[in-house]
Amino acid sequence: MACWMYEGLLMFGVVFIAGYLFSTLSQTRNALDNRHALQAFVFVIFGIYFVWFWAKGQTLAMKTWHIRVVDVHGAPITQQRALLRYALSWMWFLPPLGVSWLLDLPATKGAVLTLGWVAIWAILARFHPQRQFWHDAWAGTRLVTWITPAKTKRPAPGKTLVSRSS
Template sequence: MVPNPQTPSLPRRMACWMYEGMLMFGVAFIADYLFSTLSQTRHALDNRHAQQAFLFVIFGIYFVWFWAKGQTLAMKTWNIRVVDVHGAPITQTRALLRYALSWLWFLPPLALSWLLNLPAREGAVLTLGWVPIWAILARFHPQKQFWHDAWAGTRLVTWVAPAKAKRQAGSKATAPDQP
């Protein structure tokens, strides 16, 4: 249980989100290499839909695994933890629900781009416009949580590992007073 949980600020959560994206680039690169090697894909557009499905599953495994443990690598860096509404660790089932709902960051603009048959460049602009809108909508939640978290029964909280908290407290206690 997380005692007295506080919601991280929106800029901090978005910085974590951006860092997570950079880490996911590495996961995608390795997964794509594995897929291309195993399927013996010679051209980037061959097996495109199967490759996208494979990446969806790999990303799901990554996020469900780490969220069920409380934090992804980026969340550890930014001292953010995912918990249920009571502050307890989430189950793998709840993490899977959160993963499915987290696609609301991307699915609405992607679906609209597909429906309107927009070129890739315009679809990217639409997606880049939707992401900040979805993030800002968190301001309308009573606890300032992202809506996909509210619907999944999860929340993001500020959390520092106990050993790290003791180190930080010890370094503050031994630091000399500054004029």
């Protein structure tokens, strides 16, 4: 969950740049104008960000926390599987957002509902046989601990390593 929180912090920059790009291209002067188009644009930008990095194995936050996304066999995931994982990962937010919209809840109650759902969704991972998040199980992916192997120093061409023993 710490990685998830850090990812949210990094996504603030992505949202800022995407919002600036959208408002510049659409000549939007007020944040409430073209709101739904902006939300759709940010949704697509998030998709590009996550699919791109997950297909390479890790997002920036995942590198920090030594987490890697792989398929059920431990191999890197394809862009199609990353896209499926992105779509299914919205289970963290869509149910409470849908309920808030249907019941026309005020923003504060919607936020509390969303935070409660995030906690419940995280706890539901404890009921999975491998204790993974359900959207990962449905997408055929897993999160694993990954420490990048250390690079070994190679001698310069034409030189050999000599070990001395005393």
